[in-house]
Amino acid sequence: MKRTRRTRPVLIAATAVVAVVLAGCSSTSSSNESSAPEASSAPVPTASSAPESTSAASAGAEVTLSDPYSTSLAAAATTTVDTTAFKKDAPYKLATITQGPINGWGTIFDLTLNKALADSGKVDMDNILYAAWNGKTENQTKAMDDAIAAGVDGIILTSLSRAGLSASVERATAAGIPVVTCMAGVESPSYTVEVSRNIPAMGYASMKALIDKLGGQGKIVMLHGIAGVDAAEFWKLGAEAALKEAPGIQVVSEQYGNWSTADATDVMRTVVAQQSEIDGVWVGGLEMGPGVVNAFQEAGRDVPFIAGTNPTNGFLKLAKDNSLDFFAAPFPPGAAKACVDVMLQVLDGQSVQKFIDVKDVMDGTAPYGTDQLDTWYVPSLNDDFIGPLVYDEQFYADNGFARK
Amino acid sequence: MTSGTVEAAPGVVVLRDRLARFLSQYGVLVALVILLIIALIWTPSFYTPSTMRNTAKQAAIIGIVTIGQFVVLMVRGIDLSIPAVIGFTAVLVAENGPGTVPGLAIALCIAGAVGALNYYLVHRRQVPAFVATFGMFVAVEGARLAYTRGSASGTVDEAIVNLGRASVLGLNVTTWIWIALVAVTWAFLHRTRSGRRMIMVGSNPTMAEYSGIRVGRFILGAFAVSALLACLAGVLLAGSSGYVDRFMGQGSDLDSVTAAFLGGARFAGGQGSIIGAAVGSLLLASLLTVIVLLGWSPQLQLVAKGLVLIAAIALQSSVRSIAR
Numbered sequence: 088m089k090r091t092r093r094t095r096p097v098l099i100a101a102t103a104v105v106a107v108v109l110a111g112c113s114s115t116s117s118s119n120e121s122s123a124p125e126a127s128s129a130p131v132p133t134a135s136s137a138p139e140s141t142s143a144a145s146a147g148a149e150v151t152l153s154d155p156y157s158t159s160l161a162a163a164a165t166t167t168v169d170t171t172a173f174k175k176d177a178p179y180k181l182a183t184i185t186q187g188p189i190n191g192w193g194t195i196f197d198l199t200l201n202k203a204l205a206d207s208g209k210v211d212m213d214n215i216l217y218a219a220w221n222g223k224t225e226n227q228t229k230a231m232d233d234a235i236a237a238g239v240d241g242i243i244l245t246s247l248s249r250a251g252l253s254a255s256v257e258r259a260t261a262a263g264i265p266v267v268t269c270m271a272g273v274e275s276p277s278y279t280v281e282v283s284r285n286i287p288a289m290g291y292a293s294m295k296a297l298i299d300k301l302g303g304q305g306k307i308v309m310l311h312g313i314a315g316v317d318a319a320e321f322w323k324l325g326a327e328a329a330l331k332e333a334p335g336i337q338v339v340s341e342q343y344g345n346w347s348t349a350d351a352t353d354v355m356r357t358v359v360a361q362q363s364e365i366d367g368v369w370v371g372g373l374e375m376g377p378g379v380v381n382a383f384q385e386a387g388r389d390v391p392f393i394a395g396t397n398p399t400n401g402f403l404k405l406a407k408d409n410s411l412d413f414f415a416a417p418f419p420p421g422a423a424k425a426c427v428d429v430m431l432q433v434l435d436g437q438s439v440q441k442f443i444d445v446k447d448v449m450d451g452t453a454p455y456g457t458d459q460l461d462t463w464y465v466p467s468l469n470d471d472f473i474g475p476l477v478y479d480e481q482f483y484a485d486n487g488f489a490r491k
Numbered sequence: 492m493t494s495g496t497v498e499a500a501p502g503v504v505v506l507r508d509r510l511a512r513f514l515s516q517y518g519v520l521v522a523l524v525i526l527l528i529i530a531l532i533w534t535p536s537f538y539t540p541s542t543m544r545n546t547a548k549q550a551a552i553i554g555i556v557t558i559g560q561f562v563v564l565m566v567r568g569i570d571l572s573i574p575a576v577i578g579f580t581a582v583l584v585a586e587n588g589p590g591t592v593p594g595l596a597i598a599l600c601i602a603g604a605v606g607a608l609n610y611y612l613v614h615r616r617q618v619p620a621f622v623a624t625f626g627m628f629v630a631v632e633g634a635r636l637a638y639t640r641g642s643a644s645g646t647v648d649e650a651i652v653n654l655g656r657a658s659v660l661g662l663n664v665t666t667w668i669w670i671a672l673v674a675v676t677w678a679f680l681h682r683t684r685s686g687r688r689m690i691m692v693g694s695n696p697t698m699a700e701y702s703g704i705r706v707g708r709f710i711l712g713a714f715a716v717s718a719l720l721a722c723l724a725g726v727l728l729a730g731s732s733g734y735v736d737r738f739m740g741q742g743s744d745l746d747s748v749t750a751a752f753l754g755g756a757r758f759a760g761g762q763g764s765i766i767g768a769a770v771g772s773l774l775l776a777s778l779l780t781v782i783v784l785l786g787w788s789p790q791l792q793l794v795a796k797g798l799v800l801i802a803a804i805a806l807q808s809s810v811r812s813i814a815r
């Protein structure tokens with residue numbers, strides 16, 4: 088018995104190593120068989136129609152994809168919601184449940200949201216129920232329950248878990264409270280209106296621009312955000328759909344950079360050192376752009392064409408300073424104002440579409456390329472600012488986004 | 492029941508015990524050698540000078556904070572506030588901070604205060620180190636958020652970038668700093684009376700107290716060293732990346748604990764080898780590079796990293812028990 092106890096940990100360790108090696112072998116062989124990236128847990132969608140344009144410089148070349156999320160958005164975009172049951176007299180008592188000011192995106196979102204609410208003159212600003220995600224889905228589900236218990240007139244929700252907040256949204260709707268999901272929705276169709284970008288379509292449009300730029304032939308690297316996070320996986324899903332249509336594109340490396348410059352720099356250093364030929368880089372979250380650029384510059388190589396999503400002001404500055412060629416699909420936090428506008432329409436009993444794509448109601452939110460850099464880069468604001476400007480520059484500068 | 496208790500021949504027992512003792516002392520080195528052999532067979536491009544230099548630089552950042560974590564583990568503590576100190580330091584030395592020199596001065600003050608507060612909570616107030624340092628992590632992160640107002644990104648002063656990227660004799664300056672710090676720590680622990688006392692404080696604090704050793708001083712020293720090295724790592728990481736964002740330092744707490752454990756450190760204190768911890772840092776960085784080079788899917792990379800580390804520590808633990 089003594090010997091058995093002693094040898095058991097050795098066996099466990101050995102088994103673990105063997106399992107990893109075998110898994111790695113099978114993965115390596117499968118990735119060698121095809122140039123396309125490995126499928127994610129979600130089904131890889133296909134485009135249901137040809138893109139409107141094949142030019143990388145032409146903004147907004149988006150299509151409706153065939154994955155369940157995209158098809159549900161397409162259906163919602165053609166659905167009109169009767170909101171007469173929600174009609175109330177101002178001032179309104181609202182709940183705003185957001186990501187919170189943990190980064191530039193979340194801070195700009197909250198600033199814009201609060202200013203839009205205050206400027207409307209129709210909201211009881213002293214009694215807004217505000218809750219931030221702060222890394223926990225439970226914070227948002229609890230806030231939803233608090234809002235229902237408080238009998239608010241409406242809820243603006245940026246859901247950080249599509250599955251986790253579904254039941255909460257259903258409870259709110261059952262209680263007669265309209266829910267406007269803003270820039271991040273839920274799986275349940277119970278929400279009143281979704282105001283957002285078509286997230287997989289952003290991945291598709293940016294990857295399509297890269298493919299077109301390369302003429303459908305070349306070696307590229309894909310850099311994703313955080314594994315398992317909705318935005319990262321949906322962008323990936325859209326990018327993979329575009330790749331399916333481009334057999335001449337070879338993905339030589341696919342990595343997660345965790346939306347961190349340091350992590351992106353580390354993995355890209357290794358990839359750049361290994362791959363002598365990289366024709367383009369697709370980045371699911373251009374806040375990792377500095378890491379990509381650093382890796383190429385450190386290696387003394389030209390920075391190739393970069394395509395991706397969510398361009399920060401920092402990335403645009405980098406693009407300007409280094410004359411980079413790029414294509415970007417914005418994911419604007421300033422859309423919070425559009426969400427407020429829609430909520431006010433709902434509480435006024437006006438009919439609204441169930442899905443409103445932000446690019447149809449805000450300038451500067453459709454995908455754009457290098458030729459529009461000067462239009463959307465804001466030199467007076469710092470790297471964490473994410474455009475487009477919804478209010479004047481001074482407003483953002485006064486709230487911590489001034490470039491020092 | 493008797494079937495499992497077959498006695499081995501005396502010669503086999505001696506050989507097994509010697510092997511176990513060898514692996515107990517040099518297990519992490521053996522694991523690194525195995526990984527390097529795997530790299531040689533499957534990803535020879537690991538051995539290009541630029542890849543090796545980059546891997547060594549990455550190991551150096553992990554390694555510098557591991558030294559701090561190692562000395563804290565040596566006195567029966569753990570420091571989970573490391574990522575917050577790295578993150579705050581990086582923000583302070585960024586160009587949108589108060590300026591490089593004032594930023595460095597403030598960062599040093601913050602690190603000193605964090606080290607002192609960790610000591611006060613753990614030693615004076617008897618708060619478990621896990622809770623005290625995690626609380627400190629949350630507080631410092633909150634302070635950073637309040638200072639940056641959620642806007643932490645920015646480029647870094649050229650002098651710091653040059654420091655983070657400069658090379659001497661083919662190795663990055665960061666790597667040389669790490670090597671020097673490992674040598675100094677080894678010399679302190681094994682060649683000075685204070686070092687030996689520190690090991691005694693970790694091994695048996697009660698006996699150390701009875702022997703007239705001021706236990707509190709060593710605990711204060713350990714937490715201060717850990718915080719100051721985290722501050723140094725923040726500066727070097729900012730310089731190496733050339734850009735600062737809110738994720739700087741994230742994961743360095745677990746990486747440093749893992750590397751220290753690979754070097755033989757344990758929560759029981761007074762154990763481990765600083766050289767082994769340094770090799771552990773090198774193993775972590777090499778593992779990441781090899782996995783990237785192997786082209787494994789991103790999902791599998793995380794599984795592989797976790798399993799290999801569990802395997803390495805489980806193997807080391809098992810041979811330790813045989814050696815005993």
